[in-house]
Amino acid sequence: xxxxxSTSRPQDEPSRSRLRAxxxxxxxxxxxxxxxxxxxxxxxxxxxxxxMTSQPPTPTEPPARSAPPPAPAAATxxxxxxxxxxxxxxxxxxxxxxxxxxxxxQSVLHGAGMxxxxxxxxxGLLDAMRRFRPDLVLMDLHMxxxxxxxxxxLLRQQPEYLHLPIVFLTGDPDPERQFEVLESxxxxxxxxPIRPRHLIAAVSNRxxxxxxxxxxxxxxxxxxxxDTGLPTRTFVLQQLGESLQRQGRGGLFFVxxxxxxxxxxxxxxxxxxxxxxxAGRQLAAAASPHPVARLNDNSFxxxxxxxxxxxxxxxxxxxxxxxxGHDFETRPSEVLKLRGSIGYTALSLGFADAGSxxxxxxxxxxxxxxxxxxxxxxxxxxxxxxxxxISLEDGQFELAYQPIVAVAGNDQAQYQVLLxxxxxxxxxLPASQVIPAAELAGGIAQIxxxxxxxxxxxxxERQAMGPSLxxxxxxSPRSLARExxxxxxxxxxxxxxxxxxxxxxxxxxxxxxxxxxxxxQFCQQLMPAGVQFCLSQFEPGVEADALLTQLPLxxxxxxxxxxxxxADPVLRDQxxxxxxxxxxxxxxxxxxxxxxxxxxxxMWMGGVDFIQGxxxxxxxxxxxxxxxxxxx
Numbered sequence: 001x002x003x004x005x006s007t008s009r010p011q012d013e014p015s016r017s018r019l020r021a022x023x024x025x026x027x028x029x030x031x032x033x034x035x036x037x038x039x040x041x042x043x044x045x046x047x048x049x050x051x052m053t054s055q056p057p058t059p060t061e062p063p064a065r066s067a068p069p070p071a072p073a074a075a076t077x078x079x080x081x082x083x084x085x086x087x088x089x090x091x092x093x094x095x096x097x098x099x100x101x102x103x104x105x106q107s108v109l110h111g112a113g114m115x116x117x118x119x120x121x122x123x124g125l126l127d128a129m130r131r132f133r134p135d136l137v138l139m140d141l142h143m144x145x146x147x148x149x150x151x152x153x154l155l156r157q158q159p160e161y162l163h164l165p166i167v168f169l170t171g172d173p174d175p176e177r178q179f180e181v182l183e184s185x186x187x188x189x190x191x192x193p194i195r196p197r198h199l200i201a202a203v204s205n206r207x208x209x210x211x212x213x214x215x216x217x218x219x220x221x222x223x224x225x226x227d228t229g230l231p232t233r234t235f236v237l238q239q240l241g242e243s244l245q246r247q248g249r250g251g252l253f254f255v256x257x258x259x260x261x262x263x264x265x266x267x268x269x270x271x272x273x274x275x276x277x278x279a280g281r282q283l284a285a286a287a288s289p290h291p292v293a294r295l296n297d298n299s300f301x302x303x304x305x306x307x308x309x310x311x312x313x314x315x316x317x318x319x320x321x322x323x324x325g326h327d328f329e330t331r332p333s334e335v336l337k338l339r340g341s342i343g344y345t346a347l348s349l350g351f352a353d354a355g356s357x358x359x360x361x362x363x364x365x366x367x368x369x370x371x372x373x374x375x376x377x378x379x380x381x382x383x384x385x386x387x388x389x390i391s392l393e394d395g396q397f398e399l400a401y402q403p404i405v406a407v408a409g410n411d412q413a414q415y416q417v418l419l420x421x422x423x424x425x426x427x428x429l430p431a432s433q434v435i436p437a438a439e440l441a442g443g444i445a446q447i448x449x450x451x452x453x454x455x456x457x458x459x460x461e462r463q464a465m466g467p468s469l470x471x472x473x474x475x476s477p478r479s480l481a482r483e484x485x486x487x488x489x490x491x492x493x494x495x496x497x498x499x500x501x502x503x504x505x506x507x508x509x510x511x512x513x514x515x516x517x518x519x520x521q522f523c524q525q526l527m528p529a530g531v532q533f534c535l536s537q538f539e540p541g542v543e544a545d546a547l548l549t550q551l552p553l554x555x556x557x558x559x560x561x562x563x564x565x566x567a568d569p570v571l572r573d574q575x576x577x578x579x580x581x582x583x584x585x586x587x588x589x590x591x592x593x594x595x596x597x598x599x600x601x602x603m604w605m606g607g608v609d610f611i612q613g614x615x616x617x618x619x620x621x622x623x624x625x626x627x628x629x630x631x632x
Contacts, residue, residue, distance in 0.1 A: 086215065090114040090207045093134035095125060095151065096169075097143045105138060105169070105199065112200045122146040125154070129161065135207040141170035141181065149184040156185040162484070163213070165206040169194065183495045228280050228294055236293040236303050241354040243305040243347060250305035251312040253344045254361035255283060255319055256369075260298035261546045271330055272297075278328050279338055286322025287315075296517045299365075301358075309346045316342045316375050341368040345378035355481050362514040396422045397447070399454055403625040404472065404590060404612045407604050413627050414470035416506075416612060417455050418619055419447070435476070448479035452489065458623070459503065460496040468499075469623070472534055472555075474506040477515040486525040493529055500530025504555060509537045512547055523552045534590070540578055548585045556582045557590040563613070566602035579607045 092109050094116055096102035102118040109116040119128040122145040129137075137155070141148040148168060155161040168181050171192040178189045190202055223235040240252065257263075257279055264272040276298060283300055284292045290304040304315060320342050327335040343364025351357040360378040368376035401415040419431040438444040455473045462469040479485055493500055505526070512519055512535060523533055534555035535547060548556070558578055565571040579589050591603040594613030603611050617625055 086211055090136070090204060091132065091134045092116045092136050092138055092203055092207075093128060093132050094118045094138045095122070095143070095148070096120065096138075096140040097122075098140070101140075108196045108199055109203065111196075112204070114203070122151055125151055126158075129155070134164070135210060136165040136167060136203055138203065139166055139168050139186070141168055141172050141177070149181060149186075152181075152184045152186050163210070165210050167202060167206060169199070179495075225294070228277055230280050230284055231291040231293045233293045233295055233301065236291050236301055237354045237358070239291065239305070240303050240357060243303070244351055244353065244357065248305045248347055249309055250303070250307050250347050251309060251315065251344050252347060252357055252361050253287075253302040253304070253316060253319060253342060254295075254358075254365045255292075255300040255302065255323070256341045256343075256365050257298040257300075257323075258339045258341060258369075258374075261542060264297075267330055275328055275330065275336070275338070278326075279323060279340075282323055282326045282328075283319060286319050305347060309348060312344055312346060313375070313377065316344045316377075320374060339374065341365050341374045341376075343368050343376050343378060349378075349380060355478070359478070359514065366514065397450060398422055398428070398621070399451065400619045400621055401623055402612050402619045403617050403627070404610045405616050405625075405627065406610055407608060411628050412470060413467060413623070413625070414472070414504075414610075415623060415625075416472040417451065417474070419451055419474075431474070444476050445479045445482060448475050449485075451475075453492075455503070456492055456496060456498060459498050462623070463498060463502070468502065470502050470504060472504045472506050474508070474536070477507075477511045477518055480505075480522040481515070481518045486522055489526065489531075490529055493531075500526070501532060504532045504534050506534050506536050506557070507551070509535055509539065509544060509547070509559075512551065513543055516547065516550060520551055527552055538578065540574060540581075545581060548582065548587065553585075553587055555588050555590060557592055558608075560593040562591065562603075563593045563595065563599045565606070566598045572602060572606070575602070575606045575608075583607070 090109075090113075092114055094102050094105050094109075096105065096118065097120050099120065102120060106116040106118055117128070117132045117134070119125055122143050139148045139152060143151075146154070148170070152166050155164065155166065165188075166186045167188040167190060168186050169190045169192060172178075173191070181189050187206060188202060190199065223231055225232050243250070257276065260272075263275065267275070276294070280292065280294050280300060283302070287302045287304070290302055290307075292300055292302045295301050302319065304312075307315065320340055323338055323340045326338075328338055330336050343361045343366070345357065345360045345364060347357070349360075351360065360380075364376045364378040368374050398420045400418040400420050402418060404414045404416055406412065419434060421429045421434045423429060434447075435444065438447050452473055452475065455471050459469060459471060492498075493503070505523075507519055526533075532554035533552060534557055535551065535553050536557040537559050538544065538556050539559045539561075547553075556578070558575065562571055562575045562578075565575045582589050588609040589607070590610040590612065591599075591608045592612050594600050594603060594611045594615045596615060599613075600611055600615055
């Protein structure tokens with residue numbers, strides 16, 4: 001192990017009269033201790049610089065500066081840390097098997113007023129974490145037993161340590177090893193030898209930012225929207241989550257104001273916003289005393305967790321009539337009636353979280369649009385006892401690929417990524433069977449993560465070889481709604497050096513109609529990295545056409561039914577309308593399941609940009625299609 005750099009010690013007497021940059025000012029740590037001496041009391045050696053030498057102090061020697069009292073040895077239960085006092089000393093756990101190096105780093109951090117504890121055995125790391133509760137882990141790379149990278153991955157698997165700063169301090173000069181370290185989940189990589197002030201600055205800056213983020217997350221969010229006067233969406237969803245945790249009764253209501261797109265086009269954005277503000281206040285009056293929050297442009301959420309579930313239908317009717325019976329002002333001497341579709345559900349159905357309950361009522365409101373009374377209750381899907389059972393545990397997941405070829409010719413290699421599961425008997429199940437089983441078993445998020453992780457591996461591997469590659473990867477809205485999903489994907493792209501434009505996230509139309517708000521938020525987080533989005537299984541409609549402007553899309557993949565447009569004049573006209581509308585929005589159109597030349601010709605004549613299907617190449621496990629010589 002290389003020693004920490006000590007070449008910065010003063011060389012002459014005049015320089016010793018000044019404090020070095022590595023030395024904290026006198027009384028620097030006094031504000032953190034309860035038994036501090038008076039401010040005018042001289043601290044022993046306060047006027048002398050602290051020299052960092054390559055010889056660590058013995059355990060019986062006091063450090064050069066007074067150190068804060070050690071952490072108690074008693075173990076504390078696992079779990080998230082208590083809110084940290086921003087004025088409390090920084091706590092650093094040093095994971096280092098070389099005793100001299102560990103004590104030396106400890107003395108440097110003690111001298112800067114930090115609390116530093118040493119863990120020399122890799123198998124005791126989790127116990128040390130629970131006991132000491134550090135703000136940051138200073139990790140060595142090479143250790144007997146489990147090395148620093150495996151320990152980092154172990155910590156990242158614990159939810160309470162997912163965002164804990166981990167900084168490596170090692171003498172390994174290999175740049176590839178540094179890349180591996182960062183890929184394992186570390187936040188920074190410091191090389192030995194390191195100047196003490198550099199170590200102090202790197203550690204303190206990381207901890208300061210982590211504490212600021214923690215305080216921002218813990219800060220109470222306003223419960224009222226200052227623009228609308230209604231409770232915020234976050235507040236109502238939080239109340240919903242708490243109600244589900246205590247297994248409360250009552251109901252959840254989704255109110256959608258009809259004809260929002262035509263209202264905006266007719267009156268303009270300002271008048272439309274004024275209308276929606278009036279609608280929110282009217283719904284709040286009809287729902288009183290239950291909270292109503294605006295979800296997005298034309299939808300509202302109402303939570304009634306203290307009512308008899310037998311009264312939910314009557315309450316939904318009350319909301320509908322309260323909205324429809326009011327005169328809304330648009331312009332001087334002009335009033336308007338608004339109608340709404342309402343989906344609702346009982347909270348006693350056993351929803352796992354607020355997201356699953358919200359998904360249920362969004363599905364219910366889709367049904368309410370089609371009903372004459374504009375009301376629909378969520379009814380959980382019944383499992384068909386005769387349906388074949390799929391065991392996700394026994395099967396093995398595989399990825400398959402199908403090329404997406406430009407009609408006008410293009411060297412860009414691009415494929416749709418398709419999920420398969422191989423059963424113990426050797427048979428392959430398509431995604432159409434695997435995904436519903438995964439959603440029913442609650443494992444869709446893990447599968448989506450696996451698919452995306454393997455797609456990123458392929459992109460990184462091909463990018464290193466030279467030719468560019470673009471992959472279209474489907475993801476479920478349940479996965480995209482997870483708060484950690486977008487940051488994880490951004491970090492993975494950055495760590496592996498993958499161009500964001502090489503990844504296209506596929507969003508199914510049926511999901512996008514229900515989860516517009518969630519998908520829009522996810523897309524906006526990924527757009528700065530260049531990640532693109534495709535709306536799949538597209539069919540025209542008022543709501544579907546609106547999505548082309550509401551989501552930051554780059555591609556539209558039309559429904560498979562348009563593969564037979566050459567034999568159906570109605571479908572052919574619809575296809576041309578879809579393509580023209582998409583091109584006006586600057587989007588490229590993909591035709592899928594093209595099996596014969598007539599279907600390909602119809603797509604070409606309609607103006608489609610790309611085609612995929614068995615006519616081009618069947619689904620396979622290889623990425624060897626010759627895009628350069630592909631001719632329609």
